[in-house]
Amino acid sequence: xxxxxxxxxxxxxxxxxxxxxxxxxxxxVVSLLVHKPFGPGNLTKEMVGTVIAxxxxxxxxxxxxxxxxxxxIAENLYVGVALGYGxxxxxRQSLLPEVFEPLFLAPTRDAFWSALAARGIPIVLGLLLxxxxxxxxxxxxxxxxGPLVGWGAGMAIVLTFHTSILKQLQAAxxxxxEGITNSSFGENLAFGERLGQWLAQVGLPVLGALVxxxxxxxxxxxxxxxxxxxxxxKATANVGIWFLMISFGATFGYTVMxxxxxxxxxxxxxxxxxLKITR
Amino acid sequence: MWYKRTIPLILxxxxxxxxxxxxxxxxxxxxxxxxxxxxxxxIINGFALFLGAYSLLHMHVSRIRRQQPGWAYSGFVFxxxxxxxxxxxxxxxxxxVRASPDPQGTWFNWGxxxxxxxxxxxxxxxxxxxxxxxxxxxxxxxNLGAALLVVAALIVMFGRVTISETVGGWLGRPKVFGDIVxxxxxxxxxxxxxxxxxxxxxxxxxxxxxxxxxxxxxxxxGGD
Amino acid sequence: xxxxxxxxxxLTVTRQIVYLLVATSIxxxxxxxxxxxxxxxxxxAETFYxxxxxxxAGSHVLMSFDYDPPSKAELYPMxxxxxxxxxxxxVIPIVMTNWPSGLGLFEKACEEVAAEFADKGxxxxxxxxxxxxxxxxxxxxxxxxxxxxIKGAFTTDxxxxxxxxxxxxxxxxxLRDLDLAVALAAGNTVxxxxxxxxxxxxxxxAAGTTAVGAPKLYPFLDSGQLVGLLGGLRGxxxxxxxxxxxxxxxxGMVALSGAHILLIVLILGANIWYVVGRITGKEGK
Numbered sequence: 001x002x003x004x005x006x007x008x009x010x011x012x013x014x015x016x017x018x019x020x021x022x023x024x025x026x027x028x029v030v031s032l033l034v035h036k037p038f039g040p041g042n043l044t045k046e047m048v049g050t051v052i053a054x055x056x057x058x059x060x061x062x063x064x065x066x067x068x069x070x071x072x073i074a075e076n077l078y079v080g081v082a083l084g085y086g087x088x089x090x091x092r093q094s095l096l097p098e099v100f101e102p103l104f105l106a107p108t109r110d111a112f113w114s115a116l117a118a119r120g121i122p123i124v125l126g127l128l129l130x131x132x133x134x135x136x137x138x139x140x141x142x143x144x145x146g147p148l149v150g151w152g153a154g155m156a157i158v159l160t161f162h163t164s165i166l167k168q169l170q171a172a173x174x175x176x177x178e179g180i181t182n183s184s185f186g187e188n189l190a191f192g193e194r195l196g197q198w199l200a201q202v203g204l205p206v207l208g209a210l211v212x213x214x215x216x217x218x219x220x221x222x223x224x225x226x227x228x229x230x231x232x233x234k235a236t237a238n239v240g241i242w243f244l245m246i247s248f249g250a251t252f253g254y255t256v257m258x259x260x261x262x263x264x265x266x267x268x269x270x271x272x273x274x275l276k277i278t279r
Numbered sequence: 280m281w282y283k284r285t286i287p288l289i290l291x292x293x294x295x296x297x298x299x300x301x302x303x304x305x306x307x308x309x310x311x312x313x314x315x316x317x318x319x320x321x322i323i324n325g326f327a328l329f330l331g332a333y334s335l336l337h338m339h340v341s342r343i344r345r346q347q348p349g350w351a352y353s354g355f356v357f358x359x360x361x362x363x364x365x366x367x368x369x370x371x372x373x374x375x376v377r378a379s380p381d382p383q384g385t386w387f388n389w390g391x392x393x394x395x396x397x398x399x400x401x402x403x404x405x406x407x408x409x410x411x412x413x414x415x416x417x418x419x420x421x422n423l424g425a426a427l428l429v430v431a432a433l434i435v436m437f438g439r440v441t442i443s444e445t446v447g448g449w450l451g452r453p454k455v456f457g458d459i460v461x462x463x464x465x466x467x468x469x470x471x472x473x474x475x476x477x478x479x480x481x482x483x484x485x486x487x488x489x490x491x492x493x494x495x496x497x498x499x500x501g502g503d
Numbered sequence: 504x505x506x507x508x509x510x511x512x513x514l515t516v517t518r519q520i521v522y523l524l525v526a527t528s529i530x531x532x533x534x535x536x537x538x539x540x541x542x543x544x545x546x547x548a549e550t551f552y553x554x555x556x557x558x559x560a561g562s563h564v565l566m567s568f569d570y571d572p573p574s575k576a577e578l579y580p581m582x583x584x585x586x587x588x589x590x591x592x593x594v595i596p597i598v599m600t601n602w603p604s605g606l607g608l609f610e611k612a613c614e615e616v617a618a619e620f621a622d623k624g625x626x627x628x629x630x631x632x633x634x635x636x637x638x639x640x641x642x643x644x645x646x647x648x649x650x651x652x653i654k655g656a657f658t659t660d661x662x663x664x665x666x667x668x669x670x671x672x673x674x675x676x677x678l679r680d681l682d683l684a685v686a687l688a689a690g691n692t693v694x695x696x697x698x699x700x701x702x703x704x705x706x707x708x709a710a711g712t713t714a715v716g717a718p719k720l721y722p723f724l725d726s727g728q729l730v731g732l733l734g735g736l737r738g739x740x741x742x743x744x745x746x747x748x749x750x751x752x753x754x755g756m757v758a759l760s761g762a763h764i765l766l767i768v769l770i771l772g773a774n775i776w777y778v779v780g781r782i783t784g785k786e787g788k
Contacts, residue, residue, distance in 0.1 A: 237327045
């Protein structure tokens, strides 16, 4: 049910409209003063682009106050521009060199037949893919989509297993093995020095590898729900949770840096390219 | 109908097994087969990308035609998309087939830099504000796990920025906070990430097997 | 008794105060001249740097820039720094991407860095000193395809020049012939480059990612599957330091420090308030 308009909300809306008009006017005045578009040679594509970029940036930041029609317009315009850009790039980078040029701009008849022989089947399969848009004939697209999915799945089994499982297990266990088999440290040294060398070459690396192995196993066990987590299982899962929490905290720390970097980039643009403040 | 589902599933199985075995067969024919399939895949996926772009545009055009709530905004999607497609095909007079002598100077690239780059960068930079506000309002050390999370986050946040080296310098060891962050990343973080990675990889392998053997069929879409 | 409306109003005001503080903490360091926070490159960045620095002139380095404008802030400075390093060493960067929405950025980076060197009298020519291959669909199959035949995967470069007899690709038939590959990624493309590329075809791979993506790649660095890792804006700043060309990333470090300190203070303050509240028996707000 729509809220009844009260005098307070009417006043607030009027104030917001006045502030919006003031801000837009201020933006235009500042842009005119800084970029001087009416000066000789100043009205360039780059200058207009900078002002438009600054405008859409500030419109995006208006969302921090609240969602508003200007933001929605800029957002949808961006979606459209991105869609158009992507479409043209797919044409230029994929369909033009792989389909159009070999077939329709072939220099000789032999080149055409050679291209057709090499590309005929994938082009037909690609066109079959487009039948996915039809409710009646979409089953035809399974003949191109299916083999691709099957091929991808078959490849993924081997390569994922090798990269993410075998190599990682090797990395988890190898330091332990190296540490345990490493026995070549100073034989003619005093006990204290030998202990120091042993700690540096064997003790600490093995301890570190054990911490990693215990942590990895505990985390894996935490996600294993086929067995009830009680007594030793519960303790192991708890250790897994601690490792996960530290990891999430570290990831959050990195995420903070990432998000703030995005903001720094935009502030840099607004200050040094739009407002032309000297560094 | 057997030709609508059964044959595609057979093709999935055959290609899956062939892909699997190809990794273990070093014969030149095997490599030729790999090259042929991947060449075909490149061409087919070009059409798939066009399908995605068309679907998105179609959704917004339908919204305009049916005058659904917010349909006017879809008009801007259409304007943006058509504007860029026209600029891209016109290509400053060069046309859609030949390469522009100055791609950076075209109106098409101008649209990309002025609107797409700035809009998307600004949109994602808003996350910085949301993240700061959310962290301030919700990050509380309510129990041991949460406390570990908060402490690790604070240490990493401090250790990763350059001011930590200045503060470390005052304490006589500029790199001390960086070393602590490195220890956190190299031990507890790596252990946890490795555990998660192993779990995800096992899941991915299981899912791939389900696809090849026809247990998982959602990619076929609806209908017969 | 505070009403729901009062709580919402207080929440909104708190939120907007935080927004203002964050904005101020970033804008002020840019406006106040003369602040500098000297830093040394981290060991991780040094390892990455050495991988490229040890290569002799004429080596081929594949650079896969797999990001789009939202990640430009962190990865574009890395892109520029890496290209500068390649051109300084007369190493040939083979640039490509799996994200078509970033093509304009990568073209701009190649042309601007090449123009920089041209201004210094060391002209870099596309097709001879570097090559921008552009984009082809289907990332995993493209990598497998390049593992057999790069020129077959990219018959022309981004500027529609045929690659068959291109001087920049002389001696490079497949990924196996690379001296180094670098993947700058905003998503999961580094893992895909490892699985389908470096682990399968046996070439060294280094990675640069956004800060969000860096922590999950540490296991691969430990196992040797990655020979170097740069993470986020700090990684880019470290690389700029190592090549002795401070640029955008370095200039952002002071603002980044300020914003991080603000957030640390806010989180610590909120937690101290919470703990005090629990000790005194009131719920921390």
